[in-house]
Amino acid sequence: MAPKSRKKKAHAKTLTCYCNVCPEESVDNEKCETRPGGSCFASVRGIYNSTTNEYDVEYEYGCMPPEQSGGLLQCRGSLYLAGQNIKCCDSGEFCNQNMELEFQAPSTTPSPSDTQQIDQFSYNQLALLLSLGVCAILFLIIVLVVLVTYRRRETKRKQVCLLESGHSSHLSPLNDLFEQSSGSGSGLPLLVQRTIAKQIQLEKSVGRGRYGEVWLAKWREEPVAVKVFFTTEEASWFRETEIYQTVLMRHENILGFIAADISGTGSYTRMFLITDYHENGSLHDYLQMHVISPRSLQELAHSLTAGLAHLHMEIFSKPGKPAISHRDIKSRNILVKRNGQCAIADFGLAVKYNSELDEIHIAPNTRVGTRRYMAPEVLDESLNPTQFESFKLADIYSVGLVFWEMARRCVTTIPGTKSTACEDYALPYHDMVPSDPSFEDMYDVVCTQKIRPPIPERWQDEEILQVLSKIMVECWHPKPTARLTALRIKKSLSKIQTDGSGHIV
Template sequence: MHAEQLRDKIRVLRNGKEKQNQIICKTKYIYVHVLILHVTLLGYEGLKCYCNIDSPSSCPNSTCETDGYCYASTNIEKGVQKYTYHCLDFKSLIPFEHPFSCSTTKNKNASVVIECCDTHMCNRELRLELQTKPPETSPPPSAWQVVPWIVGMMMVGVCVAISVWWKRSRNKHKRGSRPLFPVEESLCETRHQMMGTATIRDMIELTTSGSGSGLPLLVQRSIARQIQLVDIIGKGRFGEVWRGRWHGENVAVKIFSSREECSWFREAEIYQTVMLRHENILGFIAADNKDNGTWTQLWLITNYHENGSLFDFLTAHTIDSTTLIKMALSIATGLAHLHMDIVGTKGSVLAGKPAIAHRDLKSKNILVKTNLTCVIGDLGLAVRHNVASDSVDVPSTNRVGTKRYMAPEVLDETMDTRQFDPYKRSDVYSFGLVLWEMARRCGIPDDYQPPYYDCVPPDPALEDMRRVVCVEKRRPNVPNRWHSDPVLSAISKVMKECWYQNPAARLTALRIKKTLANIGSPDYIKQ
């Protein structure tokens, strides 16, 4: 049953196709007979047309006869328009429905215009005009020529957009909004050509041009992506510190928790201050934000010092008077460099280094190098002095310094935070306590103890420190044996001048540096 129905449908379709073909054939048949009838009605003389061909035999009296159409055309010959009139015979009408000989190209810049007509002398009045050709121009570029140009313009646009975004994000950060570390400028920087073979020190010397402002952002990111974490070497409220390996070199990787993003951004920003790089400031290498699939890690990569912090070193080692002076002088030198503002040359791109105050100076934030000199690290709470407006650039973070090392004016909140000098004086107070920690481990050493260990609990509250330092005005105890040692006696005098209750009476970092250098001289020791 189904087979028969299918055959019926096929027959219907075939019949429809055959009828369609028959209609087309009949139409052509009628068209041909109409043309023949048309020729017949014109009589044996045929169709007379105007003719301007230079041939008397084919064009007598500028007239020709045809059984087809009268023909007119206009073309350009040697830069001049030429008008041609003639007859078009029936045998030339191919195809007869729409002869090619009577067709004008559809190109807007056609060089020939043709028209046919079918009444006596009808072509005589035809005056066909060519469209004026526009001036010659280079051919339109192909898709393969256009694509690179479009891609190049897009990349320029992306770089400009990223630069604008980064500038706005920095401005927002300065106003206290949530900061983000830049990734856009790194898209526009070229990867350093010596990345594969150079050491970090080589790259820093080659790429900073003496500015001391750190590596280019793309180089920083490239280094961060290639670091392999080895083992954890410390923990703090900010996160963790790891020892990492980069091309055979040890580096320290400080990994901040996500809630400490402001501290991470601030520290990276301070480390990249122009002209900050110094032998007694922890060497900054790179900063990057890395997505481990679960959360974003905030990395800060610095030089690695196997001796660890001064706190760790003093806990495990005793020192002699020469090492005490060397360590103290290196810390004072680093602090003096931080506190100093370096004015750039007038009109120079480098405006110079602003004065910086640390705000959290303590033995755990000072690292010991292999030659037993020290470097100052952890600049997450640092503030900068803006000379132009005489204002203080304070980080937008809720963190405060370590309570045990806070100066009296910070503890009782009497410090003028609008001025920059009070911040430097509070650093000097903290340095005096660090001196005391080192002096305890020199000569006939005492066990290591932090400042005020005998006055407050191991983790003192703000009220505990305020009571001891501001109300009772106590300071760490200076043992009598120090007075019999010329070096320890001189050091104790310096530390006392660092922790005066009145901030204005304290020594400056530069003065401390010069005094310690004098104490360490051979002539002084001989005395």
């Protein structure tokens, strides 16, 4: 082996090669000479351009070092080395100049068959996950519906069981029944209402009007009021029941509704409306029997407008409450609660308004309200029934007259003395029209003569009476659009402060 090696070294020669990347010692810029045993090479490589997302191809020609220096090892390696295709030659001068080189870009993407398999796998995974997700959501919805339905049925079942149970010690009071109801604010379930109505025990008559008669009654030893309608007032019963069962109707200054029922034979029908019972009776009766302090006057007036503001207000929610106009505000239709606040009652003439549909629901009722409290635009028939605001402003006129009734019974101290003064109770226009005035009587006073109830001078000596006097004048203004809103009146009255003795401060 040694002689052979020495022979090869003896015949080692240099080559002249074509170069475009020539060494510094090269004399000519297009050729170079190899060292003994070296070779010529040609290479092609691609440099990735991230801007164009393609490879820029570069060709290189030059001299390769001898094998002892590691040069030929590159030529004997893989066809591609780090993205570079290299070919070497030692067959003669400039043997590398016309070598054919082909660049193939390295690829990290899988073959088409692999890609299809991966895409199909990903699609199947995604479809499976989506299916599982939809199934889970549907399952949760079904569970929630079942739970809600079960809970409501259990609540109703417990209510009926409590009502039908003979053990009074296990009975829930009416307030508990309302707390157990659906929470929509539209009253108790109909089955519970009918069960209560069958268990009512009438005790004594406490009032009578053109619609029927009001009785004090007992349900499981709890006092309730029962309005028994005349057979001719079926429309009023239907309307009042509908209004009371309106969603979100319940309010501390609106008479609390408990139940309604209708029963009878083909020739005789009884219609009941069961509500909270207030022993003080109507505001009309209360003012005849009592004088009131400035503090009490403020409480009565403020609570009345709070109830009316809630009635007039439309609540936008799911479910929501329509705006409602009472259309028969008077002192007989307002009850006085034990805490000294008012509760508005009698909704047989009420009007509902849905702003989304722009619909006014006027009940087919022959009653037209109370003439003494009718606004000028009602008396002269100029009220626009297609505009719901017209009904609300007519309510405000009536409220102004009720304020006048309250204010007359408010006691004030005569300046410079220790004596007190107040007027006797009287109805609005008591000294100008008969006890049961006709349309013509009221039209002549209110519309033709434009008379309004007088305001005594003593009312200027007490702040609440001063404020209420100004409110009254704006409430009964002949031009409806100049009147205040219930919410504005409520805010004005809530600003008045009183001291511990009941005097305004």
